[in-house]
Amino acid sequence: MIIRITKEFNFEMAHLLSNYDGLCKNVHGHSYRLMVTVKGGISQDVTSPKHGMVMDFSVLKGIVKQEIVDKLDHALMVYEKAPQAGVVKSLAERVYTVPYEPTCENMVASFAKAIMDKLPSGIELVGVRLYETATSYAEWLAEDNK
Numbered sequence: 001m002i003i004r005i006t007k008e009f010n011f012e013m014a015h016l017l018s019n020y021d022g023l024c025k026n027v028h029g030h031s032y033r034l035m036v037t038v039k040g041g042i043s044q045d046v047t048s049p050k051h052g053m054v055m056d057f058s059v060l061k062g063i064v065k066q067e068i069v070d071k072l073d074h075a076l077m078v079y080e081k082a083p084q085a086g087v088v089k090s091l092a093e094r095v096y097t098v099p100y101e102p103t104c105e106n107m108v109a110s111f112a113k114a115i116m117d118k119l120p121s122g123i124e125l126v127g128v129r130l131y132e133t134a135t136s137y138a139e140w141l142a143e144d145n146k
Contacts (some may be wrong), residue, residue: 004126006037007060008057011073015102018082035062040123047069055123067114077102104138112140
């Protein structure tokens with residue numbers, strides 16, 4: 001039997017879209033909400049402390065915190081080739097430069113890759129959903145990326 005489990009995370013982060021034709025070209029922040037869904041079989045090993053689990057939620061939490069939340073919470077994300085990158089890096093301590101324009105879509109794809117590479121054997125990433133606002137999100141689904 002295959003079961004899906006989901007863990008939710010929250011972090012605060014600022015970014016700018018260097019080549020955007022609207023207000024988002026300016027430094028601005030969001031209260032991000034990240035949902036990560038994985039799937040796998042339920043452990044049937046009655047001697048294991050993980051008996052009855054697909055994956056310990058604390059293990060999933062550790063992966064996502066290490067790969068994403070701890071790096072980005074209260075940071076400023078900027079495209080490494082943005083004309084503003086040098087100035088921005090001199091103004092803030094927690095600047096995270098990335099090889100892409102930091103749109104919600106690009107971030108969710110990057111997060112999916114980072115999480116996939118750290119999951120234990122037998123656990124598959126199903127989806128990653130990143131809310132940039134209460135009503136707007138981007139979503140990466142494994143079924144769309146096979």
